[in-house]
Amino acid sequence: MRRIGVVVNPIAGMGGRVGLKGTDGVLAEARARGAEPRAPERAVAALDALRAADPEVSLLAYGGSMGADEARDAGFDPVVVGEPESGETSASDTRDAVRAFVREDVDLVLFVGGDGTAVDVAETLDELDADTPILGVPAGVKVYSSVFVVRPAEAGRVAATFDCVESREVNDIDEAAYRDGEVRAELKAVVNVPVAESLQSSKQLAGGTVESLAKGVAEDAEAGVTYVLGPGSTVGAVKAQLGFDGSPLGVDVWRDGDLLARDASEREILDHLGERNVIVVSPIGGQGFVFGRGNHQLSPAVIRQCEVEVVASKAKLDQLGALRVDTGDDDLDAELRGWTRVRTGTFETRMMEIV
Numbered sequence: 001m002r003r004i005g006v007v008v009n010p011i012a013g014m015g016g017r018v019g020l021k022g023t024d025g026v027l028a029e030a031r032a033r034g035a036e037p038r039a040p041e042r043a044v045a046a047l048d049a050l051r052a053a054d055p056e057v058s059l060l061a062y063g064g065s066m067g068a069d070e071a072r073d074a075g076f077d078p079v080v081v082g083e084p085e086s087g088e089t090s091a092s093d094t095r096d097a098v099r100a101f102v103r104e105d106v107d108l109v110l111f112v113g114g115d116g117t118a119v120d121v122a123e124t125l126d127e128l129d130a131d132t133p134i135l136g137v138p139a140g141v142k143v144y145s146s147v148f149v150v151r152p153a154e155a156g157r158v159a160a161t162f163d164c165v166e167s168r169e170v171n172d173i174d175e176a177a178y179r180d181g182e183v184r185a186e187l188k189a190v191v192n193v194p195v196a197e198s199l200q201s202s203k204q205l206a207g208g209t210v211e212s213l214a215k216g217v218a219e220d221a222e223a224g225v226t227y228v229l230g231p232g233s234t235v236g237a238v239k240a241q242l243g244f245d246g247s248p249l250g251v252d253v254w255r256d257g258d259l260l261a262r263d264a265s266e267r268e269i270l271d272h273l274g275e276r277n278v279i280v281v282s283p284i285g286g287q288g289f290v291f292g293r294g295n296h297q298l299s300p301a302v303i304r305q306c307e308v309e310v311v312a313s314k315a316k317l318d319q320l321g322a323l324r325v326d327t328g329d330d331d332l333d334a335e336l337r338g339w340t341r342v343r344t345g346t347f348e349t350r351m352m353e354i355v
Contacts, residue, residue: 002108003058004159005081005101006047007094007121009113010065012039012139038328039139040070042152043112046137047074049156050110057160060104062097065089091120098124101132108133108194110159114140115172118147122170122189133165133192138326143293144171147193150289151326154198162194213311214238216346217280226255226274228302230295234282234311251297266299277306283316283323290354291336292326300329310342314350317342322355
């Protein structure tokens, strides 16, 4: 019988939709802005799939909202290996959970969070000199590491069926610098991860030449249309062509030559939408995510009111087998899947499939 330990960072990703680009050190501000937890529902989605794939699996979980609650919601009767030290969970609780899982000789640590949680899990395993495989359910804003699956349900299926592992990277970035528009990524650990096609790649930090496609988007901008411009260097070139200094890692709203909102939250974006709206977004290099990685402000509520224009250099697309979405809304993800036209130059486009 396979033994799996599950630990959830219940506050992971709360800063995303309110424009904070993470939760490290700013949880109170995120809550003040109306942020709501997203990790628990993603944990339940993964555990639902795990139970469907292997009803006999033995599940161990950390207490309360750090795994046990979500396990019960998915129909499990988990073995609870410990409890958070206080009502406010912390990284030390995650590390305590991993230590307990290693003592219980689990076959896999299934964690729900972002890169910070991945670092906590990986560094604890290194401290214990343990080679226990890990698998991440993406719930954070920063998901740069290659230890995560592309969608929560895939984590459950992989956890139930994997039969071999490979070495993969855990990376993290400085959130304070990230909020100021600078990406400082650092390799934190190399860990064992189940071999599966549904694992994402490490995010690439550099892109190709985008001047021509940026010029094409700017030239085609229409009067009266509200443009919601996503993060990243590719769309950053579009912002420059439109004549304004945009937020490098945030979402900006522009219409008829005016910057309506810079580094906008989900609420601010919704407040500035007009009769016709267009999201301009570029897939994350290496992973291919159009929505759901680093741009949670572009929520289902926003996306449903907008047309979507995907832009990317030919070099970036050459490295991607497909595009992906993970909005947190399964119905919307299904609507977005299929073939889409990606602008690669002033006039050139390429058809790519969103899977």
